[in-house]
Amino acid sequence: MNTAVLPATQAAPAPARKRRRVLPGFAPTLGFTLFYLSLLVLIPLCAVFLKSASHGVEAFWAAATSPRVLASYRLSFGAALLGAFINVIFGFILAWSLVRYDFWGKKLVDALIDLPFALPTAVAGIALTALYAPNGWMGSWLEPLGIKVAFTPLGVLVALIFIGLPFVVRTVQPVLEDLDTELEEAAASLGAHRWQAFRLVVLPMLTPALLTGFALAFARAVGEYGSVIFIAGNMPMVSEITPLMIITKLEQYDYVGATTIAVVMLVFSFLLLLGINGLQAWSLRRNGLDGKR
Numbered sequence: 001m002n003t004a005v006l007p008a009t010q011a012a013p014a015p016a017r018k019r020r021r022v023l024p025g026f027a028p029t030l031g032f033t034l035f036y037l038s039l040l041v042l043i044p045l046c047a048v049f050l051k052s053a054s055h056g057v058e059a060f061w062a063a064a065t066s067p068r069v070l071a072s073y074r075l076s077f078g079a080a081l082l083g084a085f086i087n088v089i090f091g092f093i094l095a096w097s098l099v100r101y102d103f104w105g106k107k108l109v110d111a112l113i114d115l116p117f118a119l120p121t122a123v124a125g126i127a128l129t130a131l132y133a134p135n136g137w138m139g140s141w142l143e144p145l146g147i148k149v150a151f152t153p154l155g156v157l158v159a160l161i162f163i164g165l166p167f168v169v170r171t172v173q174p175v176l177e178d179l180d181t182e183l184e185e186a187a188a189s190l191g192a193h194r195w196q197a198f199r200l201v202v203l204p205m206l207t208p209a210l211l212t213g214f215a216l217a218f219a220r221a222v223g224e225y226g227s228v229i230f231i232a233g234n235m236p237m238v239s240e241i242t243p244l245m246i247i248t249k250l251e252q253y254d255y256v257g258a259t260t261i262a263v264v265m266l267v268f269s270f271l272l273l274l275g276i277n278g279l280q281a282w283s284l285r286r287n288g289l290d291g292k293r
Contacts, residue, residue, distance in 0.1 A: 045266070048262055052259040052263045054256060063260040064263075068240070068245070072244070072245045079241075080160055080218050084218040086161055087167070088217070091168025091213060095169045095173040098173060099177055113165070122226045122227070124163065124226070128162060128227065128231045132155060149231075151235070151239065152233065156232050160224060163220060165217070170213075171213035172213055218272065223243060225247070229241075
């Protein structure tokens, strides 16, 4: 009976070839990232904080809490939050219509949504002012009804809604496109009404995207200047936004006052965005989507 003769020694397996990467390794990439981030973000922010604190706590507090500045905080943050909330509602409706329905002029509507991205902010402000002024197309209809938009806080809100709407639509739209309609059909087959299917199936999956759109719209609105400055009217204690107060301080060579207001805006914006991101993370964990990001 013949038996196969096994070789006494076997050749060692060839070592795995090291995969070549186009970009450099971790250390150079991390070093460049930190350098770039420090140059553009960290160093300027540190300079703002140091400049605002250069005259002591009392001067900082006096500049940050003057009545005129406090009124600008209320207008800027209040209008930005309200505008972002309105944009979430109507931005969701627009995204839903563009994804779920076919209608005449759909591509035109989809293109017009990006108009605030491409339009210079000063042009947007002039256009809105001409539209909502008492002698404008819309203002001439609203003035007899006792509704004054231009040169009032309501005009600030309109401008912030205009520039923030695309952020919500473009954030929610791709999520809706990836959402399978079979989930709603399955809910309907189990006896759920349309509102129940939307509230229990669709809305939980869209909540992280809606919160992201809200955060982006708020972040854009809270520091907006060009599109607001024309329609606001800039009346002290009434329609002055916080970015205008910073520009005013700079024109008066009050650099400490300008950086103080900037620091307050930065801290409040950071805390609000941190809370929104926390809600987004909680929503992802609650709906079991954290591992799918």
